[in-house]
Amino acid sequence: MRRIRWSVVGAGLAALSLVVGGQGAAAAADGPPVPAPHGRLLAFPLAAIEGLVRPESPPAGADDWSCKPTRAHPRPVVLVHGTWANAHDDWGLMAPYLKQLGYCVFAVNYGGTPGSPVKATAHVPVSAGQIADYVDRVLRATGAHQVDLVGHSQGGGLTPRWYLRFAGGTDAAHPQRNKVHSLIGLAPSNHGTTASGLGTLTTELGLNQPVSLLLGQAYADQMVGSDVNTTLDRGGDTQPGVGYTVIATRLDEVVTPYTHQFLTAGPDATVKNITIQDVCRQDLSEHVSIAYDANAAQLVRNALDPAHARPVDCHLSLPVLGG
16 A cells, blocks of 8 residues: 555656646635645655655654643644654644644654654554653643644544543543543544455455554554444544544545544534535545645634634645645
């Protein structure tokens, strides 16, 4: 699947000459502009290359441990990357954007060997414990009472949900003690995936564990019907006191069917399920590029601060490259 990811990157780069100089990045009249990372359409491919070379380096705008939350943005934002990725290559757009908006931004690396660019491959409960430790560190450094989690793929789905339920992220009996205020998932792997049929094949053939020896236990954990998914779903989708937002794309080729990403609200929780093409019809982002999608970034902005939500200023967003 790593080869698939890089072959898609190559295909997206081939399309670059057709779109450079195309749709602009004009700001909505009633809100701040969506920042364009250096290179814009090349932002993800460049970040992916940098992530290979400097996998432990935080993305621009993240991990300022002296940052103190403001009254306008009292909760730090913790960015949680996806499977086989790292914080540097997944958050090249989101981290500087949220920093520009005034948030204290932090980006965790988890589920991988230090120094390896390929992370989030470990067993989900192990990764959830690492996220728990990181959130505690953020709370101590900032003095905040709670954080908001923004995650991509595994990092927006079952791993933070495991943290919320089983690793100390929430207190169901006393929601006011929750360490997490909201979970915002970009293409999150909430209810398992068929991986466009590959997961169905390996599951039916009993190959998920052998494949996981190569790709990491997180592969088997995210398949439909896995022990991790069964355990999570048995207790419902949500935790009391937490607000959930799912931002999905109909073009998702990894977490399939894309409707498996959606959540159902349980007691004292809220859920907002968004299909990005219902907001911006020209959005062609798939699983990878949704993290580099300015339309998705604006939806994240609104989910973090719903009292000041603004209409999304829609732009063309391309597979792999975003926009």
